[in-house]
Amino acid sequence: MLEAFLTSTGVVALAEVGDKTQLLAILLAARYKKSTPIILGIFLATIVNHLFAAAVGQWLTALISPVTLKWILGIGFIAMAAWLLIPDKIDEDAPIKESLGIIGTTIVAFFIAEMGDKTQIATVALAAKYHAVVAVVVGSTLGMMIANVPAVLFGEIAVKKFSPKVVHAIAAVIFAIIGISVLLGMKIGL
Template sequence: MDTFLISTGVVAVAEIGDKTQLLALILAARFRRPLPIILGIFVATVLNHFAAGWLGLQVAGLVSPAVLRWVIGLGFLAIAIWALIPDEMGEEEAQIKPYGAFLAAAVAFFLAEIGDKTQVVTVALALKYQPLWAVIAGTTLGMMIADVPAVFVGKWIAARMHILRYVRFVAAAVFALLGVLALLGIGG
């Protein structure tokens, strides 16, 4: 139980003010579908943190931080460019098809967590505490504690403002900034 509680607390605190909280807010403003977004965050976090814990134990030290920084930075820049491409479907279609919100949240969160401080914390916790499932369950709960409120704040803002047409520009700017910061080795 200590492993679970320590993992939950450490990640919940580490996630406060993290880029994924902003990502949750942006996704909620775009899709206005909290449940699929929350499920996407959950699935992405479980997969990412399991991979971090397991692979961190198996291949620690094989990939240099410089290579990882470039992969993450270029990935964020590619997502920024992709975010500038207007959607082909209307707002009504986005609300009818909740799997779009789920997939967007799952993919975006999985990618955003690669090399993020909470992923690094998950690796460290997995190295120090056992069993691995308790670390993963705790880090996942910590992420949900920090990011779920951002989903509801984003939905609330979107319901009161007509910002939907600007969300892709904000998202592109955020991902471009994250890409540049990753390339420069700043933040994370």
């Protein structure tokens, strides 16, 4: 369980740097200039989204044979490594529902932005690999908060200080190592 938690935290925190949801956090912080409701909205959206993703990962383990799952996970982690090297963008003119309030707007925007995103897919794969839904959800949510709270609090300064390309390259290497270890049948943790 500790390995699932730590790996989920580290992988998601690294994968989130420069991701579209982190850019969304900066956009929301610039627009509303109130960090607490934005951070709460990010937390709530992430918990729901990653709980769903982890449940899908757990469900997949019941449907797919262990050998097939090993190949899907191994190749999936390697594909995530490659995907991390493609920079994300967000449309700053995207409509944001003002009637939902800051928390509601953040929840809806984050939940939608996270659908099919790298970190959601990583959460599915991590839950399938570790069979530990709670540890993966708590870890992946913590990873999202580690990456997004500074983005909300420090906005563009935080993103300019840490090169997303370098962080994504590090995360890509970690995903590739996890993918290769899954294919080779080894256990690995961060």
